[in-house]
Amino acid sequence: MEHKEYKSINKSVRKKDAMQLLLGKPVYTEDIVPDNALVVKLLRSPHANAIVKTINTKAAKLVPGVVDVYTWEDVPQSRFTNAGQTYPEPSPYDRLIIDRHVRFSGDVVAIVAAENEKAASKAVSLIKVEYDVLEPVLDFRTAKDNKILVHPEDNWVAPCEVGGSNKRNLVASEENTHGDVDSVMADCDIVLDRTYHMKAYNQAMMETFRTYTTLDRYGRLHVISSTQIVFHVRRILSHALGIPKNMIRVEKPRIGGGFGAKQSAISEVYPAFVTIKTGRPAMIIFTREESQIAGSPRHEMEVRVKLGADKTGKIRVLDLYTLSNSGAYGEHGPTTVGLSGHKSIPMYTGSLEAFRFNFDVVYTNTMAAGAYRGYGATQGIFAVETTVNELAEMLNIDPTEIRNMNMLKEGMIMPAYYNELAAACALDKCLEHCKEMFEWDKKYPVRDMGNGKVRTAGMAMAMQGSSISNVDVGSATVKLTEDGTYMLLIGAADMGTGCDTILAQMVAECMDCSVDDVAVFGADTDASPYDSGSYASSTTYLTGKAVEKACAELKTKMCSIAADILGCDSEEMIFEEGLIRRINTEQTVSMREIGVKAQVSNTKSAESSVSHSSPVSPPPFMVGMVEIELDRLTGEVTIIDYMAVVDCGIPINPALARIQAEGGIVQGIGHTLMENVTNDASGRPIESSFMQYKVPTRLDMGNLKVEFEHSYEPTGPFGAKSIGEIVINTPGPALAHAIYRATGVWHRELPITPEQIAMTKSSKE
Amino acid sequence: MIEITINLNGKKISDRIEADTLLIDFLRSHNCLSVKRGCETTNCGLCTVLMDDTPILSCSMLAARAAGHTVYTLEGLQEEASSFVGFIADQGADQCGFCNPGFVMNTIALLRENPDPTDDEIRAFLAGNLCRCSGYEGQLRGIRNYLNSLKEQ
Ligand code: FES
Numbered sequence A: 001m002e003h004k005e006y007k008s009i010n011k012s013v014r015k016k017d018a019m020q021l022l023l024g025k026p027v028y029t030e031d032i033v034p035d036n037a038l039v040v041k042l043l044r045s046p047h048a049n050a051i052v053k054t055i056n057t058k059a060a061k062l063v064p065g066v067v068d069v070y071t072w073e074d075v076p077q078s079r080f081t082n083a084g085q086t087y088p089e090p091s092p093y094d095r096l097i098i099d100r101h102v103r104f105s106g107d108v109v110a111i112v113a114a115e116n117e118k119a120a121s122k123a124v125s126l127i128k129v130e131y132d133v134l135e136p137v138l139d140f141r142t143a144k145d146n147k148i149l150v151h152p153e154d155n156w157v158a159p160c161e162v163g164g165s166n167k168r169n170l171v172a173s174e175e176n177t178h179g180d181v182d183s184v185m186a187d188c189d190i191v192l193d194r195t196y197h198m199k200a201y202n203q204a205m206m207e208t209f210r211t212y213t214t215l216d217r218y219g220r221l222h223v224i225s226s227t228q229i230v231f232h233v234r235r236i237l238s239h240a241l242g243i244p245k246n247m248i249r250v251e252k253p254r255i256g257g258g259f260g261a262k263q264s265a266i267s268e269v270y271p272a273f274v275t276i277k278t279g280r281p282a283m284i285i286f287t288r289e290e291s292q293i294a295g296s297p298r299h300e301m302e303v304r305v306k307l308g309a310d311k312t313g314k315i316r317v318l319d320l321y322t323l324s325n326s327g328a329y330g331e332h333g334p335t336t337v338g339l340s341g342h343k344s345i346p347m348y349t350g351s352l353e354a355f356r357f358n359f360d361v362v363y364t365n366t367m368a369a370g371a372y373r374g375y376g377a378t379q380g381i382f383a384v385e386t387t388v389n390e391l392a393e394m395l396n397i398d399p400t401e402i403r404n405m406n407m408l409k410e411g412m413i414m415p416a417y418y419n420e421l422a423a424a425c426a427l428d429k430c431l432e433h434c435k436e437m438f439e440w441d442k443k444y445p446v447r448d449m450g451n452g453k454v455r456t457a458g459m460a461m462a463m464q465g466s467s468i469s470n471v472d473v474g475s476a477t478v479k480l481t482e483d484g485t486y487m488l489l490i491g492a493a494d495m496g497t498g499c500d501t502i503l504a505q506m507v508a509e510c511m512d513c514s515v516d517d518v519a520v521f522g523a524d525t526d527a528s529p530y531d532s533g534s535y536a537s538s539t540t541y542l543t544g545k546a547v548e549k550a551c552a553e554l555k556t557k558m559c560s561i562a563a564d565i566l567g568c569d570s571e572e573m574i575f576e577e578g579l580i581r582r583i584n585t586e587q588t589v590s591m592r593e594i595g596v597k598a599q600v601s602n603t604k605s606a607e608s609s610v611s612h613s614s615p616v617s618p619p620p621f622m623v624g625m626v627e628i629e630l631d632r633l634t635g636e637v638t639i640i641d642y643m644a645v646v647d648c649g650i651p652i653n654p655a656l657a658r659i660q661a662e663g664g665i666v667q668g669i670g671h672t673l674m675e676n677v678t679n680d681a682s683g684r685p686i687e688s689s690f691m692q693y694k695v696p697t698r699l700d701m702g703n704l705k706v707e708f709e710h711s712y713e714p715t716g717p718f719g720a721k722s723i724g725e726i727v728i729n730t731p732g733p734a735l736a737h738a739i740y741r742a743t744g745v746w747h748r749e750l751p752i753t754p755e756q757i758a759m760t761k762s763s764k765e
Numbered sequence B: 001m002i003e004i005t006i007n008l009n010g011k012k013i014s015d016r017i018e019a020d021t022l023l024i025d026f027l028r029s030h031n032c033l034s035v036k037r038g039c040e041t042t043n044c045g046l047c048t049v050l051m052d053d054t055p056i057l058s059c060s061m062l063a064a065r066a067a068g069h070t071v072y073t074l075e076g077l078q079e080e081a082s083s084f085v086g087f088i089a090d091q092g093a094d095q096c097g098f099c100n101p102g103f104v105m106n107t108i109a110l111l112r113e114n115p116d117p118t119d120d121e122i123r124a125f126l127a128g129n130l131c132r133c134s135g136y137e138g139q140l141r142g143i144r145n146y147l148n149s150l151k152e153q
């Protein structure tokens, strides 16, 4: 479907906050905390599983400048989850602000509030704790029905039935089957049965978790936090602290990156508790180490894929079992896992006769996982795409060809995706486009460079969703001011992605004004309309649609006010080119006149607030191809080119969509080649700083090239789908593929480091 | 407590500080809030400032060591930064912005030292400036477009 000529949509407008950010203005949480705020620091458990036997805070409290020290005895005893999700909350209520039972190395044992950082740190070091150290469950493969229980407590609550049981270390469990999987499998010429493992990667956003809290002039708790989910944080704090929701205001300033990490309330509860206790402003700034060891990383997953195909390469059946490690608490555990199947299997709708997708999500005594860009899809796609690449290699079919034979095409119903219709799907075009741009036919053959180095290529496809269907709510309030400019109020959180700007572009398109005439404010639970928040690839698609609808409603209201001005019926008025015109006349009313009239002897508001939810979650699609040079001696992988083509519907702002894709690809490269998450034998995390946790630098990524194939999503605003998450999904399988082409070895565990490449090779030789 | 004097963004500043005060904390407490901390281990480059025209990591230097020296933060180089950051904004590569001040400061140092760098020279010079959002390519395109614009003039 072709779209019309837009004035503001599909234009690379600068981000509204760009110059503020590039010139270093003080717009982040830590920059706006007043000097008198108490510094909050946490004592964390060194043990992975222990009971606090005794805790002595006397010496700590005597440190000059220390205001108070709180332990498990001081906090409310009802459990909550810090996952930011819509009702009914899928994640179990398994947390206390401080629990006597500490469940991972890094779990909170005490909260210190002091006048300055030095005093707070000193006090933390002076707290004396006697632990009853228990044996931990560290390997997630042994967690289910283990005799050691991570959550033995009786007040564990699952607000939503997801198949979990704390008495089995089970956060969630489910089985889905479509068709007769076993008999189709038995009838297949080829069955590949493979198991893949992906680690609990950290988002490593440059701004660590941080929150500032104070009491406002009405005595309400005012929270300024680096969060993606202001409304969910309000609910979480209300549950945790036992205070009514209308006594809490949550606001976000600019955010230094989130990628899902800030879709859980990781830091909020501690200063909020201190402010409630002391009545004083308080702030917590997580160190990088705290962010690394007590954040909310990706769920470690083991995905077993059984793929059945015939000898021509037709993929007839897929059978997935995912085991997901939720760590010590269940945040996002029941939901992330679903995407490992629901967002990998449907890519092969074209040929699949049957599929099965079962999963278990378990507790272990490791850092609790959370939401990370890709949200389970990344893990599932690594597994399925690598298996499909292996099938292609086995059958000597070009991997792009095997995709063409089996892939989802526009107009198909996706049984593995809630029977949704692929109304907008340019996956086939993405493949063709990428193949040509990358020069696949030239780069796919293995090329020996004659110096111990070899050049090869690999590829992968990906999908994601756009919002959580029938669950999430996006909202927008659009107001006309008396000089004819507009205000847009949103509850979605721009975490650097540019959603403030793209939503303003939509207002500008609807109201026929310039993007500069639209000011954006968000997100603030007191001022913004309710919005689930910025996650699940929902903002462009869901909040965007709410913007479109709010503008339509506002136009109707403006017609009515204009009719009052002209003394005629509002039916006679239409919105046209930024003016209201009386049909069949030359009479017009300007926005400015309407804005003024709205403030004088008027009973109609010149503002509209609309909420939107979607019964579907249209997937964006993507194809990624990588060319590497692999040093056969050292196992070092150098990326030459990474090229990708994305179908995100109509990109509202192509420059920002492209940066999303480039940023996501580089994160995916990090996960695949260098970022690792391991614990020592007692469960202490090894990669606790950027010394050990290697985030890609600009020397690690080669040349990136991203282009787009347009489809038009009828349920999205201006044909748009999502872009934010899908972009992280192709590097894992594409790089594993290229490395196989160079070495003959399929690496099914990430990251694939030079050591692993070199060692696997030598053990084979 | 020790007394130090630093020439900060063109102004002499004297203050009594604890001997173990880090330069980043000194700068932030003197309203240079552009200076950001992204790690504690000299691995991210977010805290980059210029001391006597050389880029340094302010998270790993004692404020006392800057005594008697000239220090510039982005607050003091707004005009110089303004000449090129718009090109980065045009790419949308500002993203979350948290790494931007350190990246912009180091880019200033690069362009002062080498006004016509190649892409590889840019990558090498800025290798210590991490960015988790942009994927780096947009930052590079921005700098490249700026350099091209100078040539067109
Ligand atoms: S804060 Fe990371 S290098 Fe200084």
Ligand code: FES
Binding pocket: A206, A256, A257, A496, B093, B094, B095, B096, B097, B098, B099, B100, B130, B131, B132, B133, B134
């Ligand atoms: S823009 Fe977010 S870290 Fe660089």
